Amino acid sequence: MLVNKNFFNVSESYLFSTIAKKVNEFAAKHPDKKIIRMGIGDVTRPLCPAVVGALKRAALEMGDAATFRGYGPEQGYDFLRTAIKDYYLRRGVELELEEIFISDGAKSDIANILDLFAAENTVLIPNPVYPVYLDTNIMGGRKILFMDANEQNLFLPLPDRSVKADIIYICSPNNPTGAVYDTEGLKKWVDYARGNGAIILFDAAYEAYIKDDGLPRSIFEIEGAEECAIEFCSLSKTAGFTGTRCGYTVVPKALSKLGADINKMWLRRQTTKFNGVAYIVQRGAEAVFTPDGQRQIRESIGYYMENAGIISSALSEAGVWHVGGKNSPYIWLKCPDGMSSWNFFDYLLEKANVVGTPGSGFGKNGEGYFRMTAFASRENTIEAMERIKKIF
Amino acid sequence: MLVNKNFFNVSESYLFSTIAKKVNEFAAKHPDKKIIRMGIGDVTRPLCPAVVGALKRAALEMGDAATFRGYGPEQGYDFLRTAIKDYYLRRGVELELEEIFISDGAKSDIANILDLFAAENTVLIPNPVYPVYLDTNIMGGRKILFMDANEQNLFLPLPDRSVKADIIYICSPNNPTGAVYDTEGLKKWVDYARGNGAIILFDAAYEAYIKDDGLPRSIFEIEGAEECAIEFCSLSKTAGFTGTRCGYTVVPKALSKLGADINKMWLRRQTTKFNGVAYIVQRGAEAVFTPDGQRQIRESIGYYMENAGIISSALSEAGVWHVGGKNSPYIWLKCPDGMSSWNFFDYLLEKANVVGTPGSGFGKNGEGYFRMTAFASRENTIEAMERIKKIF
Numbered sequence: 001m002l003v004n005k006n007f008f009n010v011s012e013s014y015l016f017s018t019i020a021k022k023v024n025e026f027a028a029k030h031p032d033k034k035i036i037r038m039g040i041g042d043v044t045r046p047l048c049p050a051v052v053g054a055l056k057r058a059a060l061e062m063g064d065a066a067t068f069r070g071y072g073p074e075q076g077y078d079f080l081r082t083a084i085k086d087y088y089l090r091r092g093v094e095l096e097l098e099e100i101f102i103s104d105g106a107k108s109d110i111a112n113i114l115d116l117f118a119a120e121n122t123v124l125i126p127n128p129v130y131p132v133y134l135d136t137n138i139m140g141g142r143k144i145l146f147m148d149a150n151e152q153n154l155f156l157p158l159p160d161r162s163v164k165a166d167i168i169y170i171c172s173p174n175n176p177t178g179a180v181y182d183t184e185g186l187k188k189w190v191d192y193a194r195g196n197g198a199i200i201l202f203d204a205a206y207e208a209y210i211k212d213d214g215l216p217r218s219i220f221e222i223e224g225a226e227e228c229a230i231e232f233c234s235l236s237k238t239a240g241f242t243g244t245r246c247g248y249t250v251v252p253k254a255l256s257k258l259g260a261d262i263n264k265m266w267l268r269r270q271t272t273k274f275n276g277v278a279y280i281v282q283r284g285a286e287a288v289f290t291p292d293g294q295r296q297i298r299e300s301i302g303y304y305m306e307n308a309g310i311i312s313s314a315l316s317e318a319g320v321w322h323v324g325g326k327n328s329p330y331i332w333l334k335c336p337d338g339m340s341s342w343n344f345f346d347y348l349l350e351k352a353n354v355v356g357t358p359g360s361g362f363g364k365n366g367e368g369y370f371r372m373t374a375f376a377s378r379e380n381t382i383e384a385m386e387r388i389k390k391i392f
Numbered sequence: 393m394l395v396n397k398n399f400f401n402v403s404e405s406y407l408f409s410t411i412a413k414k415v416n417e418f419a420a421k422h423p424d425k426k427i428i429r430m431g432i433g434d435v436t437r438p439l440c441p442a443v444v445g446a447l448k449r450a451a452l453e454m455g456d457a458a459t460f461r462g463y464g465p466e467q468g469y470d471f472l473r474t475a476i477k478d479y480y481l482r483r484g485v486e487l488e489l490e491e492i493f494i495s496d497g498a499k500s501d502i503a504n505i506l507d508l509f510a511a512e513n514t515v516l517i518p519n520p521v522y523p524v525y526l527d528t529n530i531m532g533g534r535k536i537l538f539m540d541a542n543e544q545n546l547f548l549p550l551p552d553r554s555v556k557a558d559i560i561y562i563c564s565p566n567n568p569t570g571a572v573y574d575t576e577g578l579k580k581w582v583d584y585a586r587g588n589g590a591i592i593l594f595d596a597a598y599e600a601y602i603k604d605d606g607l608p609r610s611i612f613e614i615e616g617a618e619e620c621a622i623e624f625c626s627l628s629k630t631a632g633f634t635g636t637r638c639g640y641t642v643v644p645k646a647l648s649k650l651g652a653d654i655n656k657m658w659l660r661r662q663t664t665k666f667n668g669v670a671y672i673v674q675r676g677a678e679a680v681f682t683p684d685g686q687r688q689i690r691e692s693i694g695y696y697m698e699n700a701g702i703i704s705s706a707l708s709e710a711g712v713w714h715v716g717g718k719n720s721p722y723i724w725l726k727c728p729d730g731m732s733s734w735n736f737f738d739y740l741l742e743k744a745n746v747v748g749t750p751g752s753g754f755g756k757n758g759e760g761y762f763r764m765t766a767f768a769s770r771e772n773t774i775e776a777m778e779r780i781k782k783i784f
Contacts, residue, residue, distance in 0.1 A: 001558040001591045002510035003652040007660060042462035052455035055672065056448050062636065063444035070434035070634040104496055104667070111665035112504075115531065118394035135664045139507065166393040199393045242462040243671040244454065260395040268399060272527045273503035275496070279635040280447065281670050 006141040013131060015361035019345070026349055035349075036384040038311075038372045039357040041175075043240045045303065047284070048296035051239065054287035058280035069279045074271045076102025076248070080282045083289035084248050093220045099263060101249045101270060102277050102285075105241075106205045106234035109249040111136045112273070113201065113230060116265050117167060124165035126157055128176060128362030128369075130203070133169045142167075150365055155179040155323055155332065159192035168193060170219070171203040173210060176362045176371040177332040178324015180215050186222045193228040197258060200229040205247075208238040208301055210327040218250075226252040230262070237329065239288040239297045246277055246285040304329050307381040308374035314385035318392035329374040332359065336392065344370050352387035398533040405523060407753035411737070418741055427741075428776040430703075430764045431749040433567075435632045437695065439676070440688030443631065446679035450672035461671045466663045468494025468640070472674045475681035476640050485612045491655060493641045493662060494677075496669050497633075498597045498626035501641040503528045504665070505593065505622060508657050509559060516557035518549055520568060520754030520761075522595070525561045534559075542757055547571040547715055547724065551584035560585060562611070563595040565602060568754045568763040569724040570716015572607050578614045585620040589650060592621040597639075600630040600693055602719040610642075618644035622654070629721065631680045631689045638669055638677040696721050699773040700766035706777035710784040721766040724751065728784065736762050744779035 019039065027035060047055075061067040075081075081100045088095050103109040114136055123137045127146040137144055145165055147157040155177040170189060172181040181189075193200050200219065207217040219225045231250040235241035255262035277285075287293045312325035315333055322333035335344035341358030348354050348370075359369030376384070411431065419427060439447075453459040467473075473492045480487050495501040506528055515529045519538040529536055537557055539549040547569040562581060564573040573581075585592050592611065599609040611617045623642040627633035647654035669677075679685045704717035707725055714725035727736035733750030740746050740762075751761030768776070 001589055001650060002512055003654070003657065004508055004510050007508070007657050010660065010664070044457070044460070044462070046457045046460040047451075047454045049455065052451050055451035055454070059439075059444050059447035059451060059672075059676075062439045062447070063441065065436070065438045068436070068438040068632070068635075070436070070632075072635055104670075107667045108665060116396055116399070118396050120394055132664060139661070139664065197393055240460070240462075242667075243460075243464055245667060245670045258393060258395075262395070265395065265399050268402065269531070272402070272524060272531065273500060275499045275634075275637060278496075278637045278670060278673050280451075280672070284451075 004139070006139050010135050010138045013361070015358070019355065019357065022345070022349065023355055033353045035353050035355060036376065036380045037355045038376055038381070038384050039355045040373055040375050041357075042242050042375060043237060043300075044375050044377065045240055045300045047240050047244065048293060048300065050287040050290055050293035050296055051284045055280055055284040058283035062280060072276045072279055072282070074274050074276045075267060076100070076276065077279070077282050080286045083286050087289055088218065088220070091217060091221065093218050095220070095250060096253065099250055099252050101251060101266065102282060103247045103249050104245045104277050105236060106203060106232040106247045106249075107132055109247065110201065110203060110232050112269065113249070113266065114140050115269050115273070116262060117199075121166035122164065124163065124168045126169065126171070126174075127364060128359060128366035129169065130171055130175045131362065146363070148365055149174075149177065149179070151321070151334065156181055156185055158185060158188050161192070164196065166196075166198050168198055168200045169203070170200055171205075173206040173324075173328035174330070175206065176330055176357065176359065176366070178328035178330035179332070180210060180327045182214070183216050183222060186216055186219055186225075190219070190222045190225045190228060194224055198228065199255070199258060199262075200225070202229050202231045204231050205234040206237055206328055207233065208297070209305065209329050211305065212327055215327060220250065220252070226254040227257040228255070230255070235285055235288055238301070239293070240300060241285070244281060244284060246281050303378070304374040307376065307378060310381050310385055311372055311374065314389055318389050320392065325374070331372045331374070333370050333372065335368050335370055338368070341367055341370055348388070351391045352384070354384045354387060396531070398531050402527050402530045405753070407750070411747065411749065414737070414741065415747055425745045427745045427747060428768065428772045429747045430768055430773070430776050431747045432765055432767050433749075434634050434767060435629060435692075436767050436769065437632055437692045439632050439636065440685060440692065442679040442682055442685040442688055443676045447672055447676040450675035454672060464668045464671055464674070466666050466668045467659060468492070468668060469671070469674050472678045475678050479681055480610065480612070483609060483613065485610050487612070487642060488645065491642055491644050493643060493658065494669050494674060495639045495641055496637045497628060498595060498624040498639045498641075499524055501639065502593065502595060502624050504661065505641070505658070506532050507661050507665070508654060509591075513558035514556065516555065516560045518561065518563070518566075519756060520751060520758035521561065522563055522567045523754065538755070540757055541569065541571070543713070543726065548573055548577055550577060550580050553584070556588065558588075558590050560590055560592045561595070562592055563597075565598040565720035566716075566722070567598065568722055568749065568751065568758070570720035570722035571724070572602060572719045574606070575608050575614065578608055578611055578617075582611070582614045582617050582620060586616055590620065591647070591650060591654075592617070594621050594623045596623050597626040598629055598720055599625065600689070601697065601721055603697065604719050607719060612642065612644070618646040619649040620647070622647070627677055627680055630693070631685070632692060633677070636673060636676060638673050695770070696766040699768065699770060702773050702777055703764055703766065706781055710781050712784065717766070723764045723766070725762050725764065727760050727762055730760070733759055733762055740780070743783045744776070746776045746779060
């Protein structure tokens, strides 16, 4: 038996284990210090009452023979797909039900969608970025090109027509930089993809954090995107589902313009390799899209975004260059005085007892940058920023 | 962009859609007839009270900031892995916690495990069998060999030393035939795999239906299996989780004898491409392994197995050759009078108004055979068998 040798080319990530080690060592040496964690990429506020109620009701249904549900459709129940269809329609994006696939999270689908594409494709990935795009393509043995996201392009790289890529990853609002493409920027990517017969894998996991009405929350707000893009969405950050696992993926039928019925291929992939998301979780997800659910999740998103505003203001006051935090829960700052990401990590931990994430953990262009997130409590966010302002 | 052309080699399955069409046509023509469905491959009894209680409690936990859980470990929470470790230990199989991976069902893991193996491997698949083994390997572009399961070997093929295979699928108790390997039979497969440097993918989704204490419920009851086998388990049929989605996969560390650290590769695959099973579902699954949960699921399994006994007795009385039904919820019968699978389907629907599954839908060796399942209600099972006895 031969193993897939590409696995051995995936480099081990020591980012979060190194952070944990450094923080634990500091805490042991300074048991009196209150450490505040601003690097956390996970939500902290609980599921909203509408969702909890729906989960409980669904659990009871499953315990009664009259309402019990066995295997559901692999692509998701129509009640949830309809709720998502309506959610898109409210933003002017018209989808067919068959274009919406319920998933157990954006990460799974972003990884599994690669089953549909040959190993011979060239992949274009922003740097820095969420590591899953890179690692899954290394596992698949594909040729990988990077596009530079940097201070000059405000961490929003645009197409370089001299580069020929087949599969393009875009994450907007971006993880880790918090930068968000405007309509014009996305249009350039759509035009590039259509001109090259390429496909865009658009990660919209943070769309609900966009406050500016002028910014696109779906790539399908861009004309022609339905002929060249797949969109991955998640309730993880939108509705606190990081531990409840539900997302959705939009695979337009018009992608057949690329020469194959990608929508049907994905349906085939999912019906063969997946058995759908738990019924109770889908009922919980449905509740997110009700008026009550939307109001309740908006409260949590508002809470996080106020945190983001507090972080951004404090950094501005301290004269620290940064992007993000306006339409995203992530703030990406330039380490002061030319410090490296890890030096700044140590400095911040030592001087302010605040923990963030070194940008170099997201790719070489992240070196010299640092990620903070808006997911801590209000009290801790304020205190961390007071401390940071003091040390600058 | 180039698509994965292997997808076009997967043949469309019209099995269940054709069944539905024929049944609907018959029902429209004969609105007075009561049709009984004995082809259903899904459980019908609800989740047991222990599981429903755990699901409800976990939903409430997720609604409270103090007990809320975000991202969990991709490989599953230790509370559930420990419960499964103990479950194996009660059968004398000692596993390490790190060898147990929680999944959203056996189907996902059986499909996704192939990420670990090169496309150049030769795959050996029983015929007839659960179609997922075949289709996922066609999608992966692997060379596929079949082993004949037939009346001569009681649908339990043994290794043919002249065949060289790298990846071997075994499903015991078998879907669709209900045949179960004994220790001696599995030992032959383990010896063959070890002699060839091959890996066995062992589908144990129906292990809980084995009543005979002398039969192995895990391949790891066989000496040396930990050096050549991965086992896939599911709570779908064991605890009515077909719509709740939880299973587990055992990937022994000793598989490193095959020349690569398969356990670590799977961990890497799952941490990169999966985000774990919902916390509430894992709490529900944990309840299955409590004394209350075990007693309650045993009641449902007992109910189904009494149905299986009723079916098997009726077929014996009617002089119909069959296997299964003794340690499995599936009964695999030989169509009388040399009828083809589909002719018998039509005959049974017409004469007895009973629906089953044509064996030819599971592979060419299924032609002339027919699958019945024990998942209908007691009342319907008895009535269907009375009708069948009458027509023979």
